[in-house]
Structure formats: C-alpha cells, structure tokens
Amino acid sequence: MKRSYGQWWKEAIVYQIYPRSFKDSDGDGIGDLKGIISRLDYIKSLGVTVVWLNPIYSSPNDDNGYDVSDYRNIMKEFGTMADFDALLKGLHARGIKLVMDLVVNHSSDEHEWFRQSRSSRTNPYRNYYHWWNAESGKPPYRYSLFDVNHDAWRYDSLTNAYYLHYFSRKQPDLNWEDPAVRREVFDIMRFWADKGIDGFRLDAFQFVAKDTTWPVWPQGWEEHFMKYYAMGPHLHDYLREMNQEVLSRYPVMSVAEGAGNSFDDAHNLVDEDRKELNMAYAFDAVDIATSEGYSLVHLKEVFTRWDSAFAEKGWLAIFLANHDQARLVSRFGNDRPTFRAVSSKMLSTFLLTMRGTPFYYNGDELGMSNPGFTKISDYRDVATLNEYRHLQNTGGDVAAYLKEIGFSSRDNSRTPMQWDAGVHAGFTRVKPWIGLNPNYSAVNVAAEERDANSCLNYFRRLVRLRKDNPVLVYGKYTLLDKDNPDVYAYTREWKGMKWLVVLNFSSRAVPLPADVSTAGAKLIIDNYAAPGKPGELRAYEAGVYALQ
Structure with missing residues (x-):
C-alpha cells in the first residue's frame, strides 16, 4: 500500500510538555495543570498543533508519574479532573490537540490491581502481573533498567514469589497475555478518548510482549539488548486488538516509543495496511550523542537510512530530545554562551525541515541547556x-x-521552564522540586519575546514555514555530500517545488559543499540576522532555500 496524504497527524507539530516542570500555579514548587492552563496563549503563540502531555495520572511518583496507581484519576500534585477538563477545553478552543501518555507496560506497585495480585496466589488479579513461585528456585535473570541491583525479579515474601519489573521495583510489569489485562487497558483508553483527547503515546510498549517460558538468555545477550527485550511474541496481536477495539473507533493518533529492532519491525508497527499504529519513533539517531561527542556523518547516515526505508509507505516521528534525554542544544549543538542560541536555531531548523512528524520538547524553543549539576x-x-x-x-x-x-541524565531536561528573570525563573514562588539552570536570568521567555532574533521567535517562524509549505512535510528527501564531516545538506521536493536545506554543525566557518549551489536560489530563512559571505557557512549556520 502506497503512502496516503492529508492525515492531520502527519502534518502535526507536536510540543511535549513535562507538567512537573512547566508552570506551578499553587506555590508548592511543582508544575501543575492550572499552571499549563495559565500559559495556553503562549503555547498557541508557538504555532504548534498538538501537545503531548507526560503522565498526569495518580501516582506515588517513584518515576515521576510513570508509575501509575490510578489510570482514571489525576495526580493530586497536578490538580483535579476538573482542571484536566478545563485544560482540554482550553487547548481545543485554541485549535490545539492533546495526546496523552499511555503507560501500560507496567503500573505502580500501589495500584489496586497489584495490591490484589500480591495478596494471594489464588486472587483473581494474580495473573495481571508476572509471578515466579520461589519453590521453583530463582527465576532466570532479567535485567532491570532502573533497579539498584539491575535485577528485574523482586522477591515478595507475602506469597513466597518473585514479580517482574523491567524498570523500578515499584513498577511491576503487567501481563499482557491475560485477556483481562488487555480489556482493562482498552477500557482506560476509551475513558480518555470519550473525554475528547486526540491520541496516545504508548510508553515502553515494545516491552509488553515477553517470552513467558522464561528461557535462560545466552552469554553476550547484553550486546543485543533490544533483541531480547523488545518486540516479543504476540506484540502485533495486541496492537491489532487495540486498534480494532479502540484506535479505529476514535479520531485519534497513536505513536509508539521505539520502532523495534529492524525496518521490518518498524513497518509492521506503522504501515497502514497493518491496522496497528500511526507512527513510531526510533532511537538510533538520538542515542548517537555522548559526552565524547558524535559523528555528523553517522547522524546523517542514520536519518537517511530511516527516511529511505519509509520513502514509500509508513510514517515516523522526528525528534532529538524529550524528557528522557538531556537538553537538545547540549547534546547535539553547542551550549557555550557564544554558540548556544545559533546552534539551537540550527537544530530547530533541522527538526522542522525533515520528513516525518516533528516532536519538540518544551524549553528547547528557548535554547534551554543542561543545568550543570x-x-x-x-x-x-x-x-x-x-x-x-x-x-x-x-x-x-x-x-x-x-x-x-x-x-x-534525564534530569538535565527536567529543570523548570524559564519564564522570566525573576525569582525561580517565574516558574514558582517557592523552591522548585528540582534546581534551576543558572542561566535563566538571560535565557527566558520574557527576554526572548522582546528579541526579534531570539531562539523563540526563530522557532515560531520555522513553525509557520512548515505549516505553510507541504514540501517540508511530504517532500522527497535527498541527502547531499554525505561524507562532509561538518555540513548536513539535503533537498526536499514536492509537486514541482524543490527546496535546499544546508546546516553547519561545526563551531567554525566552512565552505559550502562543492556539489551544493545556492546561485539563483531564493533564501527562505536563515538563523543569522544578517547575510554572510557568499559560498560560506558561518558557525552553526542554517539556511533554507527555494531552488524552484
């Protein structure tokens, strides 16, 4: 099946909000729903079309809301269901859709399902989770990403058994092989869809399907971690059932965290004829950046490889940052004061001129950087x-x-949103739940609103550009000068239009690649306020040109 065009989620620009760090309305140092409501006009001013909200469900906050104790209620620190209803209404009134996190690989150990499950081996909820009876000996080792001992089996003396937790020990994994679990999840999804939300982001969903024969993994499995942890048996059965029971019955978008272990895996998740999900986002590119730096040639190769695999069918999300990554400019740009703003603008240019649905994390539009903890x-x-x-x-x-x-660390991106140069960056009136970036006195919304050339106002121009020009959404992508270590250049072509994007990822001026010409081209947008030298790209310069 060839790709179809015109779906709203393909043309969306998604703005991710981390509620705990966005805006505090009640003076407890923690962001909340009323805080987001107070900034809805700001969100609208960005031009984004979708807000993805990190979990706001009831939770003891072992993992900042990704340990859910009640899927149909709001975390007390964030407000009430009435606040949520007001937020949804306010977003929709401004033409902005709302996508919510669906966290159902695991629940909190304080969820009533788990309380019942651990109470006895004969409890009706026992099979909602993965248990291994201790008289059978220790279960085969499984790795926990968050546990202090990295052991994913936690002994529970109440029933002399171990339960499985791929993440924190307070996040027991749900057993998706039990039809009752799936029915519970689908009912939860219908509850929120009936409220009028516009989509679901499926957190850690590629982990839900496990091989429950619990084989002993071979030596060296660590080198192929995702092969053993992700895309296990019955995953596609679960997704087709979810699509049939929920997703196909509401005008919602769906996106999976992770795209599997191969292009075939990714296509099986998102191709339209599969009737599973709309899109997924892959981690191949975002995982490139390390404290030692990264290779631009490698980055180009990864993005080009994925784009080529989805050139005719399927759809992907485009991102380089979120709540699980450090700040965009600190990882892929240059957060020193000299280059922070211009390299941040360059990265925004990249994200908003690539094929796929861009996901953009709150604060990156300001060029917020790692706090230096x-x-x-x-x-x-x-x-x-x-x-x-x-x-x-x-x-x-x-x-x-x-x-x-x-x-x-993930906490690098979770510091409070920097609204102004006042006390606590205008985020709260009291000490915030996590420390601020000291640069908030200069890098903040109020200051950037006043500066026509700020990261914020440049981001707004990019958003308008993408919304007004389908060539940036659907256009064919062609990489130029693939081995250039400093410059990422590519064209986008759509219905007789051909645009050129040139991005200097280095901190020095470099010549325009030999096979890239801007002669006779119309400059559409550039991240510098004034023209530079012909044939040269300044440090972290980004230019978008119309060639025809």
Whole structure:
C-alpha cells in the first residue's frame, strides 16, 4: 500500500510538555495543570498543533508519574479532573490537540490491581502481573533498567514469589497475555478518548510482549539488548486488538516509543495496511550523542537510512530530545554562551525541515541547556540515583559517573521552564522540586519575546514555514555530500517545488559543499540576522532555500 496524504497527524507539530516542570500555579514548587492552563496563549503563540502531555495520572511518583496507581484519576500534585477538563477545553478552543501518555507496560506497585495480585496466589488479579513461585528456585535473570541491583525479579515474601519489573521495583510489569489485562487497558483508553483527547503515546510498549517460558538468555545477550527485550511474541496481536477495539473507533493518533529492532519491525508497527499504529519513533539517531561527542556523518547516515526505508509507505516521528534525554542544544549543538542560541536555531531548523512528524520538547524553543549539576544531591531521577547507589555498592567509579550524568541524565531536561528573570525563573514562588539552570536570568521567555532574533521567535517562524509549505512535510528527501564531516545538506521536493536545506554543525566557518549551489536560489530563512559571505557557512549556520 502506497503512502496516503492529508492525515492531520502527519502534518502535526507536536510540543511535549513535562507538567512537573512547566508552570506551578499553587506555590508548592511543582508544575501543575492550572499552571499549563495559565500559559495556553503562549503555547498557541508557538504555532504548534498538538501537545503531548507526560503522565498526569495518580501516582506515588517513584518515576515521576510513570508509575501509575490510578489510570482514571489525576495526580493530586497536578490538580483535579476538573482542571484536566478545563485544560482540554482550553487547548481545543485554541485549535490545539492533546495526546496523552499511555503507560501500560507496567503500573505502580500501589495500584489496586497489584495490591490484589500480591495478596494471594489464588486472587483473581494474580495473573495481571508476572509471578515466579520461589519453590521453583530463582527465576532466570532479567535485567532491570532502573533497579539498584539491575535485577528485574523482586522477591515478595507475602506469597513466597518473585514479580517482574523491567524498570523500578515499584513498577511491576503487567501481563499482557491475560485477556483481562488487555480489556482493562482498552477500557482506560476509551475513558480518555470519550473525554475528547486526540491520541496516545504508548510508553515502553515494545516491552509488553515477553517470552513467558522464561528461557535462560545466552552469554553476550547484553550486546543485543533490544533483541531480547523488545518486540516479543504476540506484540502485533495486541496492537491489532487495540486498534480494532479502540484506535479505529476514535479520531485519534497513536505513536509508539521505539520502532523495534529492524525496518521490518518498524513497518509492521506503522504501515497502514497493518491496522496497528500511526507512527513510531526510533532511537538510533538520538542515542548517537555522548559526552565524547558524535559523528555528523553517522547522524546523517542514520536519518537517511530511516527516511529511505519509509520513502514509500509508513510514517515516523522526528525528534532529538524529550524528557528522557538531556537538553537538545547540549547534546547535539553547542551550549557555550557564544554558540548556544545559533546552534539551537540550527537544530530547530533541522527538526522542522525533515520528513516525518516533528516532536519538540518544551524549553528547547528557548535554547534551554543542561543545568550543570555537579552533586548527586542535585538529581531527582530514580534511574540516575539508583545507578549511583549501584556503583557505590559495587566499587564503581562514582566520580566518572557524576561527570557523565552531568551530560546525559534525564534530569538535565527536567529543570523548570524559564519564564522570566525573576525569582525561580517565574516558574514558582517557592523552591522548585528540582534546581534551576543558572542561566535563566538571560535565557527566558520574557527576554526572548522582546528579541526579534531570539531562539523563540526563530522557532515560531520555522513553525509557520512548515505549516505553510507541504514540501517540508511530504517532500522527497535527498541527502547531499554525505561524507562532509561538518555540513548536513539535503533537498526536499514536492509537486514541482524543490527546496535546499544546508546546516553547519561545526563551531567554525566552512565552505559550502562543492556539489551544493545556492546561485539563483531564493533564501527562505536563515538563523543569522544578517547575510554572510557568499559560498560560506558561518558557525552553526542554517539556511533554507527555494531552488524552484
């Protein structure tokens, strides 16, 4: 089946909001729904068409809301269901759709399902989770991403059994092989869809299908982690059932976190004739950046390979940052004061001129950067804290780890949104739940609103450009000068239009690639305020040209 055009989710520009860090309305140092409501006009001013909201369900907050204790209620720190209804109404009144996280690989251990499940081996909810009876010995090892011991089986003395948790020990994995679990999830989805939300982002969903014969994994499995953890048996059966029972019955979009282990996996998730999901986002590119840097040639190869695989059918999300990654400009650009703004604009240009649905994380439109945390007490993330404890317990190099997480920890992107230069960056009236980036006095919404050449106003121009020009949504992508270590150049072609995008990913001026010409082209947008030298790209310069 050839790709079809015109679906709203293909033309969407998604703005991700991390509620805990967006805006505090009640003075407890934690962002909330009323805080988001108070900034709806700001969100509208960006021009984005969809808001993706990180989890707001009732939760004990072991993993900042990704441990859900009640899927039909709102976390008390965030507000009430009436606040949610007002938020949804306010977004829709401004022409903005709302996508919610669906966190159903696991629940909280404080969810009533799990309380019942662990109460006895004969409880009707027992099979909602994965249990291994202790009299059979220890279960075959499974790796936990967040546990301090990295052991995904947690012993529970109440019934002399182990339960499975791929993430924190307070996040027991749901057993999707039980039809009752699937019915519960579909009922939850219908509850929110009936409220009028516009889509679901399926968190960690490629992990839901496990091989419950629990084979012993071979030596060296760690090198092929996703092969063993993701896209297990029956995953597509579950998704087709979800599509039939829920997704096909509502005008909603669906996106999976992760795209499997191969292009075939990804196509099986998102191709229209599969009747599963609308799109997925792959991690191949976002995982390239490390504290040692990254190769632009490698980045180009990854994005080009994925685009080629989906040139005729299927659809992907485009992203380089979110709540699980450090800040965009700190990872892929240059967050030193000299280059922070211009490299941030360059990266925004890239994200908004590629084929696929762009997902853009709140604060990146300001060029927000990593905060420079230096002490473990600066962090709040369960994965970061437990890995530090693991290294302490095993004699690991905690100093090296502190240096690494200063670059890579998820908490780098979770610092409060910087609204103004006032107390606590205008985010709250009291000490915030996590520390601020010290640069908020200069990098903030109020300051950038006043600067016509700011990251914020440049982002707005890019959004308008993409919305007004389908060539940037659907146009054929062709990479130019693939081996150039500094410049990422490509064309987009659609219905007689041909546009050129040239991006300098380096901190120095470089010549325009030999096979790239802007002669006679019309400059559409550039991230510098004034023209440069012909045939040269300034540090982190981004230019978009109409060739025909």
